[in-house]
Amino acid sequence: MKKILNIFFYFLLTPLVFGQNPEPKKVTSLFFPEDETIENVTPALLKKKGFTDYKEMMTFLNTQKESFSDLVSIDFLGKSQKGYDIPIVYINNKKYTNEKVKVWYQGGLHGNEMGSTETMLYLIYKLLNDKSFAYLLEKIEIAIVPMANIDGYLKEDRYASNGLDLNRDQTKLMAPESVILKNAFSNYKAEVALDFHEYNAYRRDFAKMGSFGVSSIYDVMFLYSSNLNVAPNIRVVTDSLFVGNVRKVMDKHQLRHADYMSTETYFGEIHFNRGSSSARSSASSYALANSISALIEVRGVHLGRTSFKRRIKTAFLTGLSFLETTFNNFDLVKKTLKEAQSIDQKLSVISKKNMYKDTIEVIDMNDYSILNLPITVRDAKGAKTTLEREKPEAYILTKEMNFLIEKIKTLGLQVETLTENTNFLVETYQVIEYNRDETTYEKMNLQEVKTKIISKEILFPAGSFRILTNQKNARLLYEVLEPEMPSSFVSFGVLETGLHKEIPIYRLSQIK
Ligand SMILES: [Zn+2]
Structure with a gap:
């Protein structure tokens, strides 16, 4: 019954x-x-x-x-x-x-x-x-x-x-x-x-x-x-x-x-x-x-x-x-x-919520009394970082990433455009684990990646974009560009990638 x-x-x-x-x-x-x-x-x-x-x-x-x-x-x-x-x-x-x-x-x-x-x-x-x-x-x-x-x-x-x-x-x-x-x-x-x-x-x-x-x-x-x-x-x-x-x-x-x-x-x-x-x-x-x-x-x-x-x-x-x-x-x-x-903090790329048991008050719909309900909590407060990364001084994106640059500008960041072909020693993200969710969330196919960072010298053609991280809204920039972050362009499937691919977002550790 x-x-x-x-x-x-x-x-x-x-x-x-x-x-x-x-x-x-x-x-x-x-x-x-x-x-x-x-x-x-x-x-x-x-x-x-x-x-x-x-x-x-x-x-x-x-x-x-x-x-x-x-x-x-x-x-x-x-x-x-x-x-x-x-x-x-x-x-x-x-x-x-x-x-x-x-x-x-x-x-x-x-x-x-x-x-x-x-x-x-x-x-x-x-x-x-x-x-x-x-x-x-x-x-x-x-x-x-x-x-x-x-x-x-x-x-x-x-x-x-x-x-x-x-x-x-x-x-x-x-x-x-x-x-x-x-x-x-x-x-x-x-x-x-x-x-x-x-x-x-x-x-x-x-x-x-x-x-x-x-x-x-x-x-x-x-x-x-x-x-x-x-x-x-x-x-x-x-x-x-x-x-x-x-x-x-x-x-x-x-x-x-x-x-x-x-x-x-x-x-x-x-x-x-x-x-x-x-x-x-x-x-x-x-x-x-x-x-x-x-x-x-x-x-x-x-x-x-x-x-x-x-x-x-x-x-x-x-x-x-x-x-x-x-x-x-x-x-x-x-x-x-x-x-x-x-x-200056290191970037918390992935964190784990704080789990514990607690009791909360709720209204018992059986007799409209107050009920103390035992619950399991996953608390964002007190979360611990499980993947940490240094902050770069800038990110570089190629011309083809203009659709991301529009969003980055909307987030309140200034973007520079390279006027001539330039060599940079950059850190690249190599995808070493990849999962694409076939069910959609908010009409997007979510992606989960694990990357390995490899340094390389790359020639970026004129028209490529550089975004410095010494800006007020830089903290938003990390959230969208670091691929493993939960609300990033990669995680949300805005920028699609795959196993063994290089993600076309580049970290510049030192601006010369
Ligand atoms: Zn609401």
Whole structure:
């Protein structure tokens, strides 16, 4: 009988099939009561049903711009695949001519995370209309992309219209929106960045846990990079100061929080991945560009308008806390980012996550009590490097690699072109083990390689490219060019290779 119930519950918890809110009213009232302190000032909050559509968003933004023309400007970054202009809102009080910290906020990168866009609009409204926040603009300027994946958002669908997940696309840059957003991010040179998301508290794996399934209890989860190639001082300041202050705010407002977790099946057993180090997603990608960055996941996917104001409040308080922390630590932020550029570390090419047993609180869907669930954790925090490599002073790519050079420029790197044929003593990657995954991930055939580095003198023809690594965004460059790195052009199959082949990416250890 239990098995039958589990199967029944499994389907009950598959809202994608039924298109329904999976949350019993009892769970909402016991754990996530609505919060009426959020004012009805944004388009969705001003109506009883549904979410903000594109036209309503633009009307709202233009109204704010007209009322605060001295503080607000709106620009369009480019077009979504369906032809919608992607707006970015800049808020900057030019009355203060001192140097400021540049902050980047983004919502709606996944189109079915409806509270994230609404939070961006709410933040814009409050920063402009609530005089108690005006002081923040003395030291901060902010760029906000409220609806990053417009096509997805208008269908309440996670993906861009070509089916790609824009938050797995930060290194391979295969969706037009990814290129547009990354170019804007690189040009803006954000120093603090926050990507607003919502998560599904009724994951399929959760239906198999407890006696009748479980649901996540956290109002919000924080994802900040554990990537070992991020400057260590940035990692410390992000975790202990920025996210640390948000944790205090959440405690004060009795909102439940945790570090980001997701489930994954390993050899038939469900494990919890905690934290993340993937350069393919925003928090790590931004941190590798030397910004203090995080991604937040508010409990909201598939919940419709349930606890909508509570979700907005949770995300709004997080955004506000990041701004306050920036304001109160202006010098420290500037100093941390400056020092990050000169910190020299060896490259962590491959690392192994930290595995341990833990217990987390979940909602028991049998009786709606709190259950202590024993779990196996694979933690990105505390990961150990298993393959290390020296940093080169430059990489050289031939003319034929122009399609990669375009992506590298989008990642914010300067590229030189050789004006004459030049001999370089370079390190080459020889593929000694190779595996190509025939099933596709994000429409790509993933490759796994092991390489042997061999030094050679090679004549590079004029028109070849050289990219120096003494640049701000060099940490992103390593992630895409070192073949074994998990989000590299080779790993993602953007640059195809094979056994016993030489990969056409060359390392220059010493520039003469
Ligand atoms: Zn998301």
